Amino acid sequence: MATPEKLIVFDLDGTLHRTEVFAVKIHQLVQEEFGYPVQSSEFIQSTFGMPSQEYLPALLPGSNEEIQRNYVQRVVELENDYLYLAEAYSGSAEMLERLRADGWVTAVCSNSSTRYISSVLKAIGLDELIDEIQxxxxxxxxxxxxxxxxxxxxxxxxxxxxxxxxFDLDAARKNNLPFIGCLYGFRPAEMATADRKVENAGEIFAAAQELLFS
Incomplete structure (x- = not known):
């Protein structure tokens, strides 16, 4: 790919993908299957976006690495069964189309695997609108x-x-990038110091234009 004139990097879960629609149920099923307390939807959602070394001990208190590996494998198996439930946030496709038409290169940077990112983007119908994944x-x-x-x-x-x-905000700050915080995602309280805040995906294009030329 030629050097992008302007690049917009998206988180996936809670930014483009309404993760809770299918992921909460999967974690609850696997927690029960593995004999751990079944946690609330709110608590499980609070772990979304964390690296695995942080969210797995939270979801499986007192577990060892072998149990955590087996848990992740089982979650992956069920993800394939439940991906048909996955949804993009309303307006995401139109927003991405508008960005690309305006010359933006689009990317996803997520604390997930290539398999997960690619599978989710395809399931929510955004795979053709994302140029790069990390x-x-x-x-x-x-x-x-x-x-x-x-x-x-x-x-x-x-x-x-x-x-x-x-995690997204810190990543942007450490790489000296302007940051747009999604108040519709999982942790709106953490978006207080974002350079721009959006209430829905449809507002991202205007916020990106403002930041680029501010």
Whole structure:
């Protein structure tokens, strides 16, 4: 890919993908299957966006690494069965189409695997509207490192990030990118210091234009 004039990097869960529509039920099913307390929808949603070394101990209190690996494998198996329930946030497709028509290169940077990102984007009908994906690769420890790798690979002239959690905001700050905070996502309280805040996906295009030229 040629050097992008302007790159917009999206988080996935809670930003483009309404993760709770199918993921909460899967975690509750697997928690019960593994003999752990079945946690509330609110608590499970509070772990979305965390790296695995943080969310797995939260979902499986007192578990060891083997149990956590088996848990993740079982979640992946059920994800394939439940992906038909997955939904994009309203207005996401139209927003991405508008950005690309205006010359933006679109990317997803997520604390997830390539398999998960690709499967979800296809399930929610956005796979053809995302130009690049950056998973949390094995040698990376955080989203800011992952974002740094994406930026090093693409070398955009201008870039910004869109997300809904403190992990997204921190990644943007550590990479010196402007940040758009999604108040419709999982952690609106963490978006207080975002450069722009949006109430829905349809507002992202205008916010991105403002930040690019501010």
């Amino acid at each position: 998973p949390l690769e094995a040698d990376l420890h955080s989203k800011d490192e992952s974002l740094a790798r994406l930026l090093a690979r693409l070398q955009p002239k201008k870039a910004l990030m869109v997300g809904d959690t403190i």
